[in-house]
Amino acid sequence: MGFEEEYQSFMNSHLQTRTGERLRRLQEGHNHAEILFLKQVWWPLFHQFRYLHPEYEINDFNYGNRYLDFAYIRPSIRICFEIDGYGPHLRKISRWQFSDSLERQNQLVIDGWTVIRFSYDQVKEKPRRCQQIIQQVIGRWLGDELNQIPLSLVEKEVLRLVIQKGEAISPTEVAKYLKLGVKTARKVLAQLVDKEMLTPASGTVRVRSYQLGSQVRHFHLINRGKNYP
Template sequence: MAFTEAHENYIKEHLAVREGERARRLLEGHGYAEKWFLEAVWWPAFGHFQHLHPEYEVSDFKDGYRFLDFAYIRGPLKLAIEIDGYGPHWRNVSRIQFSDHCRRQNDLMIDGWKVLRFSFDDVKESPRYCQQKIHQLLGRWLGEENAAAEADWLEKEVIRLFLRSGGPLTPGEVRQRMGIGEKKTRAILYDLARKKWILPHSGNERIRSYRLSSAGRDLTL
């Protein structure tokens, strides 16, 4: 499925279960920067929008409500993702507004949220950097909380990476795009090859690249 169709379905699905201010906020708050983040960063990195909620409502320290650009909620993990544009909003922010912004982030941390903030410049100019930061956080959290889940999740993400690339990949390319270490990369590739989901593409004694097998291509991820 192409991004445009997937994005339209994604917004429709969330609108279908919202009403009032929550629906209005999604219609008005999910704008140019947020859609660009999904198209340039999230979709190439994951190929789906599972567990990702746009314009997600959270309570604040004033017993009111605020909205996160995106919330990734998976089991006990709560990740807030904010896209910040450098414009009049930031250049003209008052001291009171700046303090309020800091308090908002503190409240999120106290409530158990992990927070990633990306400038819109990085989303546009350095989407790979943004992808790596998200992969690193998710990989580290899964490693700390559940090593088995981490392996399962990373294996699926590597298979998706092969599907998106459409050709062979070297261990170095997998390591760079996933934002994980060399030892972990080789362990994942070894396990995927053992399961016959990927096959050696080049190299004899030392495999230099892998390609997706028919079994790996048929996986439902």
């Protein structure tokens, strides 16, 4: 399915399981900025919304319940994604509201959340950079899952490097990181392309850089299948 169909399925699954304030918050709090984030940042990277929860409710010890724009939750992983707009309401924020915002983020970190914040302008104007940050933060937590893939130790280390970097990587970088010759690095990269773990990112006759391929995106970061909500 394309974005629109998958997005509607994603939202409907959450709307159907919520009631009361949780339902109202999802209906009223999920707006243009959040949709743009899903469309321009998340969807091109993952092509689905597994493990992602919109307007996720958390319990605040001091102030009751609060809501995160998005929560990415897997075993041992809790990542909060916030999309911050810049408008009149933000420019007029009171000192108390500013302090409260900082306290909210601090409490999330104390409770074991990783907090990633994007501005609306970043999502709109620099979606690729946002994707790189997401790939890096999720890759940091999920790198050990590569042990489940039947690859050589060197191949796994190359994939970890690409995941941690969050963007295309060159044979020279691989050679330097693994202390290999450039010719050997190219051979390992070619093997990973054959296994659909990597794909050429630049160059035609001679590939200059490589990025994650479909097999890694599906297994490592996505693990196909819905689990909404």
